[in-house]
Amino acid sequence: xxxxxxxxxxxxxxxxxxxxxxxxxxxxxxxxxxxxxxxxxxxxxxxxxxxxxxxxxxxxxxxxxxxxxxxxxxxxxxxxxxxxxxxxxxxxxxxxxxxxxxxxxxxxxxxxxxxxxxxxxxxxxxxxxxxxxxxxxxxxxxxxxxxxxxxxxxxxxxxxxxxxxxxxxxxxxxxxxxxxxxxxxxxxxxxxxxxxxxxxxxxxxxxxxxxxxxxxxxxxxxxxxxxxxxxxxxxxxxxxxxxxxxxxxxxxxxxxxxxxxxxxxxxxxxxxxxxxxxxxxxxxxxxxxxxxxxxxxxxxxxxxxxxxxxxxxxxxxxxxxxxxxxxxxxxxxxxxxxxxxxxxxxxxxxxxxxxxxxxxxxxxxxxxxxxxxxxxxxxxxxxxxxxxxxxxxxxxxxxxxxxxxxxxxxxxxxxxxxxxxxxxxxxxxxxxxxxxxxxxxxxxxxxxxxxxxxxxxxxxxxxxxxxxxxxxxxxxxxxxxxxxxxxxxxxxxxxxxxxxxxxxx
Amino acid sequence: xxxxxxxxxxxxxxxxxxxxxxxxxxxxxxxxxxxxxxxxxxxxxxxxxxxxxxxxxxxxxxxxxxxxxxxxxxxxxxxxxxxxxxxxxxxxxxxxxxxxxxxxxxxxxxxxxxxxxxxxxxxxxxxxxxxxxxxxxxxxxxxxxxxxxxxxxx
Numbered sequence: 001x002x003x004x005x006x007x008x009x010x011x012x013x014x015x016x017x018x019x020x021x022x023x024x025x026x027x028x029x030x031x032x033x034x035x036x037x038x039x040x041x042x043x044x045x046x047x048x049x050x051x052x053x054x055x056x057x058x059x060x061x062x063x064x065x066x067x068x069x070x071x072x073x074x075x076x077x078x079x080x081x082x083x084x085x086x087x088x089x090x091x092x093x094x095x096x097x098x099x100x101x102x103x104x105x106x107x108x109x110x111x112x113x114x115x116x117x118x119x120x121x122x123x124x125x126x127x128x129x130x131x132x133x134x135x136x137x138x139x140x141x142x143x144x145x146x147x148x149x150x151x152x153x154x155x156x157x158x159x160x161x162x163x164x165x166x167x168x169x170x171x172x173x174x175x176x177x178x179x180x181x182x183x184x185x186x187x188x189x190x191x192x193x194x195x196x197x198x199x200x201x202x203x204x205x206x207x208x209x210x211x212x213x214x215x216x217x218x219x220x221x222x223x224x225x226x227x228x229x230x231x232x233x234x235x236x237x238x239x240x241x242x243x244x245x246x247x248x249x250x251x252x253x254x255x256x257x258x259x260x261x262x263x264x265x266x267x268x269x270x271x272x273x274x275x276x277x278x279x280x281x282x283x284x285x286x287x288x289x290x291x292x293x294x295x296x297x298x299x300x301x302x303x304x305x306x307x308x309x310x311x312x313x314x315x316x317x318x319x320x321x322x323x324x325x326x327x328x329x330x331x332x333x334x335x336x337x338x339x340x341x342x343x344x345x346x347x348x349x350x351x352x353x354x355x356x357x358x359x360x361x362x363x364x365x366x367x368x369x370x371x372x373x374x375x376x377x378x379x380x381x382x383x384x385x386x387x388x389x390x391x392x393x394x395x396x397x398x399x400x401x402x403x404x405x406x407x408x409x410x411x412x413x414x415x416x417x418x419x420x421x422x423x424x425x426x427x428x429x430x431x432x433x434x435x436x437x438x439x440x441x442x443x444x445x446x447x448x449x450x451x452x453x454x455x456x457x458x459x460x461x462x463x464x465x466x467x468x469x470x471x472x473x474x475x476x477x478x479x480x481x482x483x484x485x486x487x488x489x490x491x492x493x494x495x496x497x498x499x500x501x502x503x504x505x
Numbered sequence: 506x507x508x509x510x511x512x513x514x515x516x517x518x519x520x521x522x523x524x525x526x527x528x529x530x531x532x533x534x535x536x537x538x539x540x541x542x543x544x545x546x547x548x549x550x551x552x553x554x555x556x557x558x559x560x561x562x563x564x565x566x567x568x569x570x571x572x573x574x575x576x577x578x579x580x581x582x583x584x585x586x587x588x589x590x591x592x593x594x595x596x597x598x599x600x601x602x603x604x605x606x607x608x609x610x611x612x613x614x615x616x617x618x619x620x621x622x623x624x625x626x627x628x629x630x631x632x633x634x635x636x637x638x639x640x641x642x643x644x645x646x647x648x649x650x651x652x653x654x655x656x657x658x659x
Contacts, residue, residue, distance in 0.1 A: 192602065193627065356628070358651065362534070363559075365535065380533065417559070422564045423562065426563035427562070429562050457563070460521070461565070462514070464521050464538055465513050465560055466511040466569075467520035467540070468549050469558050470509060470520050475526070
């Protein structure tokens with residue numbers, strides 16, 4: 001069966017206004033569609049993998065994102081220089097920036113994304129809350145207007161509450177507040193982070209729903225009013241409100257809950273023009289009741305999980321609907337097959353509160369084989385920059401059911417080897433052995449509650465590490481350049497060997 | 506039975522017996538530790554006495570030292586303990602977004618000193634020991650590199 005309605009490529013050249021793994025993901029879609037992919041780069045990324053995989057790359061500016069990947073004039077100029085007809089923004093950076101979407105269309109280019117007005121409306125989480133409420137979709141109790149610097153009136157929402165950036169996403173500008181007296185400090189911190197990440201310090205408050213699962217519905221819309229509802233993803237394994245693991249279908253969603261989630265997602269989508277991939281995010285409480293969180297009218301990091309269970313190429317469809325192609329019936333109601341899980345490989349230290357670890361990736365071995373997909377943005381000997389997101393790669397597995405997918409993920413993680421920087425791989429390997437994860441019984445508090453901050457090193461692992469280091473040192477010592485010294489057999493021999501050593505020295 | 510003392514994460518550890526290390530990628534230190542009929546993929550980085558071994562995704566600092574290296578290292582540690590002020594350095598590059606202390610402030614070990622934003626995350630820099638801030642070399646808004654002096658404690 002063919003889902004192709006158009007045989008000609010949607011565009012001749014397309015500029016990808018992003019970096020890292022997502023730029024590479026879009027480059028691959030371009031290649032398959034017969035489009036010439038054009039990359040962009042900052043001065044820090046001249047030799048980056050995404051630059052080397054594209055047909056050409058345009059310089060944007062200095063390493064700082066504000067002067068490169070977030071600079072609207074620099075990106076528009078790059079598109080003009082390269083002769084691109086369309087721009088794909090990826091996720092993050094300018095992907096939800098209404099001014100950017102306007103600038104792209106004003107420049108006579110096609111924006112692979114929604115109209116600017118949609119981004120201005122939905123991108124503002126506060127406005128989105130108001131329209132969801134108007135569409136009859138349940139929202140988390142909280143404010144529907146921006147917070148001032150004064151915390152008055154917040155007490156009635158109830159504690160614990162979450163402060164969130166109106167322009168936010170990815171957990172930045174988000175703070176949990178447990179007591180009224182902590183509101184002022186949390187508000188200042190959330191505002192500062194929001195200002196730095198999004199250039200907009202507007203913050204609102206929601207009551208915390210806990211325990212809760214984070215479940216989202218993937219949508220795809222075209223320019224002809226057709227809407228595909230492509231299943232849900234469960235993204236409840238999070239640290240600092242950022243997702244680490246995503247899977248589809250959600251172990252917490254049965255047919256009845258799924259129909260309610262889809263209905264709410266359709267209602268939200270019905271009030272919005274987006275002709276793009278989009279995601280409606282919900283919190284699901286312990287009783288299976290859902291609350292609208294936000295809608296993203298862009299590609300999500302975790303889109304690959306949906307691609308695996310639907311068999312659809314979401315990035316290709318983003319580009320095809322941007323060019324005006326209608327979604328065929330088979331895309332509107334795809335059969336969902338098996339179970340997919342994604343884990344994010346981040347350059348962060350799970351043994352030190354998931355702090356970002358900078359440095360150089362040395363060894364880089366990714367898993368392979370049946371049902372394994374890796375979308376990576378780095379390779380061996382890549383220097384990591386502190387200016388950019390620490391996401392190294394997304395490891396995805398697909399299998400006939402969830403237990404097989406978990407087994408496959410365990411096997412894939414065992415094949416994964418990353419040197420030079422501490423990553424979260426060890427945490428992920430721990431996770432797949434946790435009975436509650438294996439059973440699908442987890443919520444957004446899983447990491448905070450289960451992962452001990454200073455996870456003790458097991459005796460057996462320590463002994464193996466000792467053996468490996470010793471063997472490596474002995475190999476090195478076997479070369480003439482390094483002199484061998486002798487460890488005394490007993491404490492009494494210390495002085496004697498010391499004197500001998502001193503004489504020899 | 507070995508000529509070396511081995512410290513894993515600072516603790517003396519006996520190496521697992523009957524192990525063989527096969528190195529597959531010399532440059533990156535990638536290899537396999539063959540142990541009791543199983544194969545454990547490992548990465549061993551570093552040279553001389555200080556190594557980092559990656560097993561099951563965890564980077565484990567391991568010191569493999571001769572008695573002579575041990576004596577030298579202990580002498581160095583003893584000298585450092587008697588030294589005066591300690592310099593607090595940036596452990597990662599980023600932007601200083603907030604400074605919580607001023608010159609003359611007394612701090613306890615573990616107190617938050619300043620906040621560095623790196624990879625879009627805010628990271629607290631904490632006092633390595635108790636003391637008084639005698640010099641502050643950064644202010645909010647400054648970008649710092651790894652190893653940059655932030656402040657000195659006495």
